Amino acid sequence: MDITLTINGKSYSQDVEPRLLLIHFVRDVAGLTGTHMGCETSLCGACTVELNGKAIKSCTMFAVQAKGADIVTVEGLASDGKLDPMQEAFWNEHGLQCGFCTPGMIMASKQILDRNPAPTEDEIRHGLEGNVCRCTGYQHIVNAVKAAAAGAGK
Amino acid sequence: MIAQKFEYTAPKSLDEALHLLASGAKPIAGGMSLIPMMKLRLAAPEHLVDLRALKDLSYIREAGGQLHIGATASHYDVESSALLRQKCPLLTETAAAIGDVQVRNMGTIGGSVAHADPAADYPAALQALEAKFVLQGAKSERVVGATDFFVDAFTTALEPGEILREVIVPIDDARTGTSYQKMAQPASGFAIVGVAARVRQNAGKISFARLGITGLSNRAYRASASEKALEGKSSTPADIQSAAALVAQGIDANSDLHASADYRRHLAVVHASRALKTALSRIA
Ligand SMILES: Cc1cc2nc3c(=O)[nH]c(=O)nc-3n(C[C@H](O)[C@H](O)[C@H](O)COP(=O)(O)OP(=O)(O)OC[C@H]3O[C@@H](n4cnc5c(N)ncnc54)[C@H](O)[C@@H]3O)c2cc1C
Ligand code: FES
Ligand code: FES
Numbered sequence: 001m002d003i004t005l006t007i008n009g010k011s012y013s014q015d016v017e018p019r020l021l022l023i024h025f026v027r028d029v030a031g032l033t034g035t036h037m038g039c040e041t042s043l044c045g046a047c048t049v050e051l052n053g054k055a056i057k058s059c060t061m062f063a064v065q066a067k068g069a070d071i072v073t074v075e076g077l078a079s080d081g082k083l084d085p086m087q088e089a090f091w092n093e094h095g096l097q098c099g100f101c102t103p104g105m106i107m108a109s110k111q112i113l114d115r116n117p118a119p120t121e122d123e124i125r126h127g128l129e130g131n132v133c134r135c136t137g138y139q140h141i142v143n144a145v146k147a148a149a150a151g152a153g154k
Numbered sequence: 155m156i157a158q159k160f161e162y163t164a165p166k167s168l169d170e171a172l173h174l175l176a177s178g179a180k181p182i183a184g185g186m187s188l189i190p191m192m193k194l195r196l197a198a199p200e201h202l203v204d205l206r207a208l209k210d211l212s213y214i215r216e217a218g219g220q221l222h223i224g225a226t227a228s229h230y231d232v233e234s235s236a237l238l239r240q241k242c243p244l245l246t247e248t249a250a251a252i253g254d255v256q257v258r259n260m261g262t263i264g265g266s267v268a269h270a271d272p273a274a275d276y277p278a279a280l281q282a283l284e285a286k287f288v289l290q291g292a293k294s295e296r297v298v299g300a301t302d303f304f305v306d307a308f309t310t311a312l313e314p315g316e317i318l319r320e321v322i323v324p325i326d327d328a329r330t331g332t333s334y335q336k337m338a339q340p341a342s343g344f345a346i347v348g349v350a351a352r353v354r355q356n357a358g359k360i361s362f363a364r365l366g367i368t369g370l371s372n373r374a375y376r377a378s379a380s381e382k383a384l385e386g387k388s389s390t391p392a393d394i395q396s397a398a399a400l401v402a403q404g405i406d407a408n409s410d411l412h413a414s415a416d417y418r419r420h421l422a423v424v425h426a427s428r429a430l431k432t433a434l435s436r437i438a
Contacts, residue, residue: 001162018162018202019192040155042190043341045256054230054259060189061260064162065182065204111255115234129343130254 003067007032008076018064023047025063026073034074034103038132045131048104049073055111057130074103077110086110086148095144097135105131109145118149157192160200164207168290168319171203176292176315179203183226183265186257205264205317212262214238216325223321225264229253232263241325243436244332244350248279251336253343264318270373272307272408273344277374279334280321281366282350288320289313297322300366300374307372330354330362333432335425336369339412345369346413347421349401351429353384355437360384363397365429370407370422377401380426389434398427 004013007030014029026035026049038046040059047059050072077084086106089095096102105128112119112127119127124145125138133141163179165171175181180199182188183206191197205211205226213224214235221242223232232238232249239246252258252266252275266276267287277300285300289312303311312318326332336348347369354362363384365377379400387393402422407415 018160019157021156040193042186042257045254048256055256056260057256061185062162062189064164065185065206067164108255127255130256 001064003064005063005066005069005071007071008073016063018062020063021059022049022051022061022063022066022071023058025066026058026071029063032073032075036100036103038100038104043130043132044101044104045108045128046101046104048107048131050107050110053114055108072107074106077106084110085151086113086144089144089148089151090141093140093144093147095136095141101131101133101135105133105141109141109148112145113149113152117152119145121146155193157189158195158198160192160198160202162202162204164204166207168208168211169292171205171208172290172292172315172317174201174203175317178314181205181268181317183262183268184228184257184260185265186253186261187265187269187271206262211264211319216241219325221323221325223263223323225318225320226262227264229258229261229263229266230255233258242283242323244279244283244334244352245323247332248275248334248350251275251334251338251343251348257343263321267303267321268310268312268318270304270306270308270310271344272372272374273339273346273369274374275334275336275345275348275368277304278336278345278348278350278366278368280323281368281374281376282332282352282364283323283366284364286322287311287318288322289316290319291316295319301376304373304375309373326352326354328438329356331433331436333429333436335429335432337421337425347418347425349422349425349429351426351433353389353430353433353437355389355434358388360387360389360393363430365401365426367401367405367422367426370402370418371405372408375405377403377426379403384430389430394427394430394434398423398430401426 038044179201383397
């Protein structure tokens with residue numbers, strides 16, 4: 001089946017099997033390996049990308065369902081060598097250790113601030129329920145989201 | 155994990171979708187239950203018809219004194235609907251308690267209800283709301299109430315070839331308070347037990363009570379013994395406690411690695427009491 005998706009502003013067309021998962025399209029067809037496959041079972045959030053403005057788990061969507069959609073992956077955040085404020089906040093606040101969960105954490109964290117520019121700590125934790133980190137214990141991730149929110153409010 | 159091969163259609167109209175379903179295709183909505191099952195090969199449909207392609211099926215609107223929710227309204231659409239927040243806060247509260255942000259962005263009310271997972275959240279609220287479901291096939295349409303709709307685990311009144319097109323819920327007056335309380339399974343967020351309460355007070359007495367329970371048994375049900383025990387009571391802590399104690403009466407409770415049957419029954423009583431207290435405290 002022929003589909004065209006826009007990823008990070010660039011258009012990708014490919015004849016795909018309907019059973020191809022969106023994450024495989026992103027990683028193997030578009031070659032964007034920043035989006036990670038963690039659990040493969042819809043639980044860890046490492047594969048989170050933005051689809052038409054909404055954070056979704058790309059391991060739990062067929063690429064054909066995303067036909068015509070506008071997708072943003074972690075590679076699409078920095079522009080002209082300048083990090084996105086959320087990436088900057090993860091860096092400053094040590095919001096990562098091994099970094100495996102980070103692309104998904106950052107995409108989910110951006111969704112939190114898109115919908116609520118000044119979240120409480122509880123709201124941040126509620127917003128990250130779909131993302132698992134085996135290293136940080138989450139506190140520094142929560143701090144990073146707070147810092148990004150404070151920075152955006154300045 | 156790769157699903158078995160299948161054919162995929164994004165239909166242009168509801169008629170086209172129903173026509174394909176009548177010849178054996180299976181609907182996919184948010185895919186949040188179906189895709190994990192297909193990846194595990196617990197499901198292997200040969201042909202999927204994507205209901206999300208039908209752009210006008212995700213409405214949330216008020217008509218004829220009731221609220222109408224299109225099948226493909228996502229959990230996020232429901233959670234963030236200003237109309238529902240004002241006129242049916244039980245539904246927004248329940249939607250916000252489902253899974254996680256990514257699941258709520260994709261999963262739909264129609265998919266959740268049609269799937270009828272015994273641990274799903276919506277069925278508790280929809281039982282308490284005495285919701286009606288519009289089921290549509292290629293040739294006919296019918297309306298089924300919540301008590302008849304949920305038949306057993308993963309089993310509903312839907313016939314092959316039918317889709318759940320719309321969920322209808324009532325608009326309550328200001329003397330009604332509601333609440334949904336759940337004990338979530340920490341990994342997925344599914345309800346180990348979830349209780350939705352809807353109570354009305356008149357001159358200091360409970361005039362009407364509805365309790366929907368999910369997670370405890372194979373299907374979400376109405377705790378009618380508790381409901382009867384509440385009617386006419388003045389909602390003292392003792393009244394609530396004795397009504398909540400009846401919530402699992404006559405129910406064959408599920409037992410699994412997350413919770414034993416006894417623990418589930420205990421949780422049902424605790425959460426029924428919490429849901430009732432919170433619902434009563436919300437009466438304007
Ligand atoms: C990580 C994770 C956590 C979750 N946590 C929770 C939770 O805490 N609480 C909870 O309640 N749920 C939870 N869910 C399930 C989620 O709510 C699903 O969205 C929902 O069960 C199915 O809705 P869907 O739109 O994704 O349906 P799909 O997965 O697309 O479909 C499910 C089934 O319903 C059928 N179907 C879909 N739409 C229709 C229709 N309109 N008419 C007839 N049949 C239809 C499909 O053929 C399929 O058999 C979770 C899911 C995941 C992946
Ligand atoms: S890889 Fe998609 S949720 Fe874990
Ligand atoms: S930083 Fe290692 S999993 Fe999160």
